[in-house]
Amino acid sequence: MENSNSIILKNVTKKFRIYHERRNSVYEYLTSLSDKRKSIDILTVLNDISFSVKKGEMLGIIGFNGSGKTTLLKVMGGIYVPDSGDVITSGRLTPFLELGTGFNGELTARDNIIIYGVILGFTKKQIKEKIESIAKFAELERFLDTKLKNFSTGMNTRLAFSTAMQVDPDILLVDEILAVGDISFQEKSFNAFMEFKRKGKTIIFVSHAIDQMRDICDNVLWLHEGIVKSYGKPQKVIEEYKEFAAKGNG
Amino acid sequence: MTNSFFKEIWERRSLLMLLAFNDVKLRYRNSILGFLWSFLEPLLMLTVLYFVFTNIIKSAVPNYPIYLLLGLIFWYMFQRATSMGQTSLLDRSGMIQKVYFRREIIVLSACLTAFIMMAFEFGAFAIFVVAFRFVPPITIVLLPALLVVLFILSVGISLFLSVMTVYFRDLKFIWQIFLQAMFFVCPIIYQLNLFPEYIKNILQINPLVTILDTAHNLVLNGTLPTPKATFYMFASTAIIFIVGYVVFRVKSKRLIEEL
Numbered sequence: 001m002e003n004s005n006s007i008i009l010k011n012v013t014k015k016f017r018i019y020h021e022r023r024n025s026v027y028e029y030l031t032s033l034s035d036k037r038k039s040i041d042i043l044t045v046l047n048d049i050s051f052s053v054k055k056g057e058m059l060g061i062i063g064f065n066g067s068g069k070t071t072l073l074k075v076m077g078g079i080y081v082p083d084s085g086d087v088i089t090s091g092r093l094t095p096f097l098e099l100g101t102g103f104n105g106e107l108t109a110r111d112n113i114i115i116y117g118v119i120l121g122f123t124k125k126q127i128k129e130k131i132e133s134i135a136k137f138a139e140l141e142r143f144l145d146t147k148l149k150n151f152s153t154g155m156n157t158r159l160a161f162s163t164a165m166q167v168d169p170d171i172l173l174v175d176e177i178l179a180v181g182d183i184s185f186q187e188k189s190f191n192a193f194m195e196f197k198r199k200g201k202t203i204i205f206v207s208h209a210i211d212q213m214r215d216i217c218d219n220v221l222w223l224h225e226g227i228v229k230s231y232g233k234p235q236k237v238i239e240e241y242k243e244f245a246a247k248g249n250g
Numbered sequence: 251m252t253n254s255f256f257k258e259i260w261e262r263r264s265l266l267m268l269l270a271f272n273d274v275k276l277r278y279r280n281s282i283l284g285f286l287w288s289f290l291e292p293l294l295m296l297t298v299l300y301f302v303f304t305n306i307i308k309s310a311v312p313n314y315p316i317y318l319l320l321g322l323i324f325w326y327m328f329q330r331a332t333s334m335g336q337t338s339l340l341d342r343s344g345m346i347q348k349v350y351f352r353r354e355i356i357v358l359s360a361c362l363t364a365f366i367m368m369a370f371e372f373g374a375f376a377i378f379v380v381a382f383r384f385v386p387p388i389t390i391v392l393l394p395a396l397l398v399v400l401f402i403l404s405v406g407i408s409l410f411l412s413v414m415t416v417y418f419r420d421l422k423f424i425w426q427i428f429l430q431a432m433f434f435v436c437p438i439i440y441q442l443n444l445f446p447e448y449i450k451n452i453l454q455i456n457p458l459v460t461i462l463d464t465a466h467n468l469v470l471n472g473t474l475p476t477p478k479a480t481f482y483m484f485a486s487t488a489i490i491f492i493v494g495y496v497v498f499r500v501k502s503k504r505l506i507e508e509l
Contacts (some may be wrong), residue, residue: 004439024508025420074506079352081503101348115268119349220326249317 002062005090005170006202007053007076012085014046014068014075046082047226055091056200057169060213060234062241063223069206072223073097073173076204084223091170091202094120105149109140112148116163130166137188139164160173160186165192172196172203210238223230255495258352265351268293269342269359274366289374292326299439312443313470320469321438321462323371325399328404328458329429331364335408336415336425343509353502354495357412361405368397387441387472397469399487400461406491409498416508417501437462457486 018041032039045068053059061069074080076087077095084165102119113134117127135141138158148156156233174193194216196203207213213220213234220237222230230237257268278285299318303309311317338360339346339353346353379386415421427463435453442450443462453459460483464475 017504024418026418026424027420029418063277079347079506095349098348115272118264118268119345121262124268 004054005052005055005088006055007090008086008088009052009076009202010050010073010086010195012082012087013044014071014080014082016043016045018043020087023091028032038178041164044052045226046075048085049228050085050230051228052203052223055202056197057218058197058216059205060210060217060220061204061206061223062208062210062213062220062238063229064245067223068226069223070097070175073175073206076121077173086217089171092121092168093171093173094166094167094169095116095173096175097173099157099164103148103156106146106147107244109135109151110144113159113163117166120164120167121169122167127163127166134159134162134166137192139185154182161189161234163190169201171202172204174203175207176207210241214238251474252313252316254353259355262351263357266342266355266362269356270362270366273359273363277363277367284369289371292371293342294323296322303439309424309440313382313384316378316382316384317441317466317470318439321436323368323375324400324462324465325369325433325436325438327364327368327400328434330367331361331401331404332407332411332425332429333477334360334364335404336411336422338408338417339412340419340509345363347506347509353505354498357408357498358405361401361408364404365397365401386469389472389474392468392474396461396464399483400458402491403457403461404485406487406494409491409494413498413501413505416505432456432458435459435465436467441466454482457490458482460486 020039020041026089028249061072063069071080074097076089077093077097078087079095079097100112100116102115104115108116110131113131114127117130118124122130127243131144134142135144138155138161140155140159141153143151146161151159170224195204197216217234219232220234221228222237222241224244230240251459266363296315296319299322300315303318335357338356342356346356411421411425415425435456436459442453445453454463460475464479464483466474467475474480493508
């Protein structure tokens with residue numbers, strides 16, 4: 001494999017089954033055997049997608065709602081297995097598809113940091129050493145032993161974001177998580193994010209903040225109805241995208 | 251293939267342990283009270299069965315309370331592990347939809363939770379043994395090895411059930427009924443030699459029967475299983491595990507979108 005690439009996608013196709021009548025019990029399955037009506041439609045969410053991301057590159061993915069952006073991230077993150085094609089990754093990959101996976105309201109902030117950290121790939125010992133600095137970044141030092149159910153939504157996301165930022169992967173997949181917290185925390189989190197870029201991490205992120213994307217991305221990929229509509233320098237792709245969107249809206 | 255399986259599990263052992271122990275903690279939520287509560291069901295079962303089989307049916311099994319308790323502990327381990335393992339993927343769907351790790355870890359952690367609970371119950375068992383002034387034979391040292399076999403068997407069945415239950419949700423109820431029936435064809439409340447030889451042979455197809463039989467022999471009679479029985483126990487457990495693993499691998503490809 002070429003050393004300079006972090007992720008290579010080769011002709012990746014992902015199809016979903018759309019059930020008209022969901023048959024998810026043995027009983028329904030048996031009674032449906034005599035029923036000849038077609039009950040499944042196939043929806044091709046990603047259609048023959050190929051591209052590669054270089055080490056240290058920041059790739060933005062844009063597209064309308066339902067164009068397959070999140071599915072693409074999930075395929076890259078190994079969560080979905082593609083129907084055909086290959087996804088080759090080199091290096092440790094961490095997906096940030098949702099903040100606070102595994103958070104439990106009945107447990108304290110401290111326990112939740114440990115659980116979330118371990119889910120993200122730390123050992124328990126590693127994450128325990130980082131608890132203080134995570135709480136500091138989240139500005140929640142005083143609430144470490146408070147149960148999470150008493151946190152506000154903002155506090156919750158700040159805690160999750162600060163924990164997530166501790167990971168040290170080679171590749172980051174990010175799904176619109178930068179718009180977190182108030183303005184000052186947003187700036188702080190944006191800086192933390194850019195720190196990853198400076199460290200030479202490969203970052204792939206989905207966002208609707210296309211103007212921000214123009215400033216920070218090396219390349220932009222525009223996904224439309226499961227195919228790559230355009231790929232290249234941010235300036236060029238975003239212009240095309242804006243033009244297309246304007247036309248579409250009449 | 252198998253190599254990377256063990257490697258990936260080993261790399262995420264922190265996650266495996268955390269999930270397993272957190273579940274134990276959650277079950278014993280209100281500290282000491284919850285802890286006792288979880289013993290109540292097996293204890294009640296033990297009391298009722300003991301009463302029925304010593305006073306009404308007059309069981310001829312020597313050291314019957316210990317015989318009964320040992321079988322029940324094994325049984326509860328198997329029942330809990332497969333029941334929790336079966337629904338584990340559904341219970342943790344939120345997590346596995348967002349982060350990638352070997353999905354087997356989820357099932358494994360559920361079985362591990364049952365295993366940890368069993369460890370507590372063996373604590374109670376020890377008290378029982380002392381209370382009845384029973385001196386176990388030396389063969390009891392082989393019991394941990396037998397527990398490993400029981401664990402692998404439970405994991406194999408759980409792997410199969412967990413992924414199939416995502417596709418067929420009512421398997422959950424079917425398995426519960428199956429378990430209830432299975433309880434009565436295992437040597438837990440009675441001894442296998444109660445039956446004529448041909449029925450005994452049929453029942454022994456179930457690897458759990460051999461495991462229970464062996465447990466009783468090791469702890470109470472001081473005898474080792476025959477080479478034939480030992481071979482059958484290992485072989486059938488291995489086959490069930492491999493089948494469960496392969497089905498899991500194949501069926502888990504579309505797992506996330508089916509959740």
